[in-house]
Amino acid sequence: MHYILLQDSSWATFIGRFHPAIVHFPIGFLLIGALLELGRRRGKLTVSESVIVFILLLSAISATLACIAGYLLSLGGGYHADLLSNHMWKGIGVAVFAWIAWLIKSDALQRIMPAGKVIYLPAILVATALTLSAGHDGGSLTHGEGYLTQYTPEPFRGLAGLPPMQQKPTQIKPIADVQQASVYTDIVQPILEAKCTQCHSASKSKGDLRMDQLALLVKGGKNGPAFVVGKGAESDMIKRCLLPENEDQHMPPKGKLQLTADQIALLSWWIDQGAPADKKVAQLTVSEAVKPALASLGKEAPANDGKAEQPGVLSLKVPQANEKDIENLRKAGLMVNTLSQDQNLLEISAVNSPGFSDKQMKLLQPVARQITWLKLGGTAITDAALQQIAKFPNLSKLHLEHTVTTDHGIVSLKPLAHLSYINIVGTKVGDKGLKAIAEMKALRSIYVWQSAVTDSAVSQVGRQKPNLLVMNGLNEATVAQFVKAGDANDKKELKNK
Known part of the structure; x- marks a missing residue:
């Protein structure tokens, strides 16, 4: 058992993961002990020395246990070596000085070493100072170097000699010309910086994997390569993003800002195209499935005139979906994301499951109330699936592009009171279907290019419904405008909640 625990084993990991919990005990005990001793010496508190002796004993024992658990946790690797070493020795110092303080304070040692009283108070102070310093290092190890000081406000930043505050981006910045964008520099790298490098960078390389530089990402970590060139679906970095969020191997970890379905699709597409370092979008093959994701990187859509109603679905309260469902x-290969941590509404995407069919629609029924964004573009669904989709009461966005859906199926969506965005690109939906869904009160955006819809029908609907955006031209500007139109109001409402 002793040999097993000194290796990176499941037992070592199990015990080691208690380190963050155990380490709070010596912190609390030492601070309490130091404050009680200070208050007693200044005559502000009346407390017996036996109480302080007992608190110091607890601090020494808990500090020792924290050191053991911390060492076992470190066997898993993925930490900055110098920072880990500093943290470890400071933690050991806390335990050593806590034991010294206890031994001097105890009656037995005082009789043997009366002169030991001289170093009693310094021992407590050193142990307390080391506790605070070790805690700072621990925060940097867990969350990245500079975690505790990252958001230090002015004027304290200047007084402490800290550089100006730099916040990492949480989303990809709009790209003026997507076709001329460098796939890695302008698309992939910003995604990784926003969602991955907090745990995989120079300050913290979890699993010995760094994602802040392409060469290091290609190198991989202790579990091997992060991706397989040309095979996005088989790449570890993609598969981990698709795991259930409550699984240990899911990335980013539960509680962290998750990748969107579009971001995962873009990363997978980049890998499928050979993970190029310097090629532009125009130089690569762009599949129909990834076109909406690329288009969403374009400029923000022009602001509306304020007459259009804001979608109210995002303010609805629905129960949490069953984790088993x-x-x-x-x-089944679907991507499932919650819209935000304080909501139960779901985004479900079949971007990596082109074989999804009518028979599998029954999987969506248990979460019918929670679904608000549904992406079934490029799948094998038919009109029969749309009849089931019509029973999703809180659906606000629907992607049906490049499916075999027709007017008959699209008409069945009319009961959806919150549907504000629909994509029927490359479908068999025609003028009849367009005119039918144009009557839906919440609908604000329809994309119809390459469908059976005629220009005359688009013009007619445009005149009758001036607040309804019907897109039937294939260019980057209009694609970006359409995709953004489906997200802008929803994201604004989420931000204002």
């Missing part, structure tokens, strides 16, 4: 969806 969500797991069944993910096993």
Whole structure:
């Protein structure tokens, strides 16, 4: 057992993960002990020395246990070596000085070493100072170097000699010309910086993997390569993003800002195209499935005139979906994301599951109330699936592009009171279907290019419904405008909640 624990084993990991919990005990005990001793010496508190002796004993024992658990946790690797070493020795110093303080304070040692009283107070002070310093290092190890000081406000930043505050981006910045964008520099790298490098960078390389530089990402970590060139679906970095969020191997970890379905699709597409370092979008093959994701990187859509109603679905309160039902969806190859941490509404995407069919629609029924964004573009669904989709009461965005849906199926969506965005690109939907859904009160955006819809029908609907955006031209500007139109109001409402 002793040999097993000194290796990176499941036992070592199990015990080691208690380190963050155990380490709070010596912190608390030492601070309490130091404050009680200070108050007693200044005559502000009346407390017996036996109480302080007992608190110091607890601090020494808990500090020792924290050191053991911390060492076992470190066997898993993925930490900055110098920072880990500093943290470890400071933690050991806390335990050593806590034991010294206890031994001097105890009656037995005082009789043997009366002169030991001289170093009693310094021992407590050193142990307390080391506790604070070790805690700072621990925060940097867990969350990245500079975690505790990252958001230090002015004027304290200047007084402490800290550089100006730099916040990492949380989303990809709009790209003026997507076709001329460098796929890695302008698309992939910003995604990784926003969602991945907090745990995989120079300050913290979890799993010995760094994602802040392409060469290091290609090198991989202790579990091997992060991706397989040309095979996005088989790449570890993609598969981990698609795991259920409550699984240990899911990335980013639960509680962190998650990748969107579009961001995962873009990363997978980049890998499928050979993970180029310097090629532009125009130089690569762009599949129909990834076109909406690329278009969403374009400029923001022009602001509306304020007459259009804001979608109210995002203010609805629905119960949390059953975790088993969500797991069944993910096993079927679907991506499932919550819109925000304080909501139960779901975004479900079949971007990596082109074989999804009418028979599998039954998997969506248990979460019918939670679904608000549904992406079934490029799948094998038919009009029969749309009849089931019509029973999703809170659906606000629907992607049906490049499916065999027709007017008959699209008409069945009319009961959807919150549907504000629909994509029927490359479908068999025609003028009849367009005119039918144009009557839906919440609908604000329809994309119809390459469908059976005629220009005359688009013009007619445009005159009758001036607040309805019907897009039937294929160019980057209009694609970006359409995709952004489906997200802008929803994201604004989420931000204002």
